[in-house]
Amino acid sequence: MIYAWDNCELDLGRYxxxxxxxxxxxxxQVFDVLALLIRERDRVVPKEDLLDAVWGSRFVSESALTSRVKAARRAVGDDGHAQxxxxxxxxxxYQFVGRVIESSPPPRADVPAQPPEQEIRFCKATDGxxxxxATMGSGPPLVKAANWLSHLDxxxxSPVWRHWLYELxxxxxxxxxxxxxxxxxxxxxxRFSFDAWVDDLETVVDAVGLERFPLLGISQGGPVAIAYAVRHPERVSHLVLLGTYAEGRRKRLSTPEDRELVETRIDLVRLGWGRPDPRYRQLFAAEFLPEGTQDEWQAxxxxxxxxxxxxxxxxxLxxxxxxxxxxxxxxxxxxxxxxxxxxxPDYTFEQSRRLAGMIPGSRLVPLDSPNHLLPARDPAWRQFLAELDRFLPPSRS
Known part of the structure; x- marks a missing residue:
């Protein structure tokens, strides 16, 4: 849906x-406030409704809403005086009082009506x-080392991973x-161990029958990819690392308070992960998608x-x-x-900077984002794809 007024357009599909x-x-949050006000433009939207719809169960002050409304006005050429x-x-x-014309965008040629077919198979690790x-797509291979929070089917x-699968x-x-x-x-x-994860990557690559390929490691999949690349230098043609680290949280502690915070975070998962109330799990939504929308947090x-x-x-963890x-x-x-x-958060960029200093000849590309997992609407997502295309050109042998 596209909402148009004056010289402005709010495109929900393209965000x-x-x-x-x-x-x-x-x-x-500014986009979401604006979208809600336009959708509900036939009435005054109470502040409580805006807070609930945009921030959900997160506690924020009314001043946060006021600042987002101010930013929304500024973005569309309005202000608190003119209104x-x-x-x-x-x-x-608040109420949206501009004269709005609704329209549906034409279908995008680059978005498939159906997802690419994938083949899901199974193999056994050395310990049974x-x-x-899964394999999907066509062209030269790219292996993605597993990282926490995935489900092949x-x-x-899920909007968390769907755009990744389509583009890759x-x-x-x-x-x-x-x-x-x-x-x-x-x-x-x-067995839950780092060595087991590296062994599992070995098992999958052997099952697929790949000889040489680029390897992608995201988050804790990065250290696994690094270990595999060292174990099998003849098989890894290129290494791509995103939002990753050399040292886990216990290994980079500097104060007793840091240790207490790390252990409390891990215990919180043990005690709260399985509860129907999502507040405990939202700790990780805030970490992975700090600027996520309410819908993205729910997903x-x-x-x-x-x-x-x-x-x-x-x-x-x-x-x-x-x-x-x-x-x-x-x-x-x-x-x-x-x-x-x-x-x-959590000094991840500093860890990536350190990795760039450790891996000979590596190149570090800072992305202008706070998000650990890049959502499709994040400009850094397109930057990531552009850098990937330059590093792994399709015509490579």
């Missing part, structure tokens, strides 16, 4: 606000754990898998629930905290591209 044909950069477009009803809320892996239906499978034969304890792979597993919460049990979620590939990173010989959002 864009355009003014005189130029895209106006706005925060997600030509957004009217304040004191003591009640059954691993689910559900990922396509349009460029490559994408090979991905659910790590042990997650998604369609076995959940009841005897991320659903992915968390589907992809892992409370026990396994705790086991994952407990093991992640002890990862350390500082000794392995200098041994990487494959050309390496490292990307990371500049404003990620």
């Amino acid at each position: 864009e606000l355009r003014r005189a044909g130029t895209v106006q950069p706005v925060e997600p 030509r477009v957004i009217r304040t009803v004191h003591g009640r809320g 754990v059954q691993l689910a892996y 559900y990922d396509w239906h 499978s349009a460029r490559f034969t994408l090979v991905r898998y659910d790590e042990r304890g997650c998604g369609l792979s076995d959940w009841d597993v005897p 991320f919460d659903e992915l968390q629930r589907r992809s892992a049990s409370p026990e396994n979620a705790w086991r994952f 407990n093991e992640f905290a002890d990862i350390d590939v500082s000794d392995l990173a200098p041994k990487v010989t494959a050309p390496t591209l490292i990307l990371c959002a500049r404003h990620e």
